[in-house]
Amino acid sequence: MVERSHTAGWLPQAYGPLRKLGEKVADWFAPKADAAMAEDCYEISLELPGVAAGDIAVTVQDGTLTVQGEKRFDHEEAGRTYFFSEREFGAFQRSFRLPPDAVAERVDAAFRNGILTIRIPKLQPAAGGDGRRVTVRTE
Numbered sequence: 001m002v003e004r005s006h007t008a009g010w011l012p013q014a015y016g017p018l019r020k021l022g023e024k025v026a027d028w029f030a031p032k033a034d035a036a037m038a039e040d041c042y043e044i045s046l047e048l049p050g051v052a053a054g055d056i057a058v059t060v061q062d063g064t065l066t067v068q069g070e071k072r073f074d075h076e077e078a079g080r081t082y083f084f085s086e087r088e089f090g091a092f093q094r095s096f097r098l099p100p101d102a103v104a105e106r107v108d109a110a111f112r113n114g115i116l117t118i119r120i121p122k123l124q125p126a127a128g129g130d131g132r133r134v135t136v137r138t139e
Contacts, residue, residue: 030094031067042102042120046094049114050087056116060104066095067116 033046046067048056056069073089098104103121110117 030092033094035096040124041122042099044096044118044120046116046118047114048111048116050089051114053111056111058107058109058116058118060098060107063098063102063104064095065098065104065107065118065120066093067118068093 031046031048033044036043036045044065048069048071051069051071055072056067059066059068068091070091071089098120101123103123106121108119
């Protein structure tokens with residue numbers, strides 16, 4: 001499973017210097033993720049502390065799984081003077097290309113304790129093992 005680039009293919013030479021800056025900005029806002037494979041599925045887990053479940057959208061389209069959301073900014077300034085604020089907020093998006101054996105129609109997502117876990121089932125081989133023997137006829 002590979003994360004999909006949103007900048008590949010469009011004037012790479014001219015865009016090169018800005019791409020590095022864009023990657024730094026994307027790293028700042030993009031949630032950290034793990035991707036793993038089990039016998040029957042692929043699994044992606046994303047850290048989303050402080051994000052409400054209602055502010056998360058998971059979509060699958062054209063072989064790409066996309067997670068979008070927003071961490072809202074709750075900052076009370078009345079009667080306070082802040083010296084600094086290190087908490088991150090804002091919109092985010094991560095996209096992953098699905099492997100050919102992924103069953104996109106059966107993707108499942110669960111959100112618990114600030115962790116979004118997405119399970120993507122794999123196609124199961126047909127019952128009966130490695131295939132069948134074909135009888136060769138003589139004519």
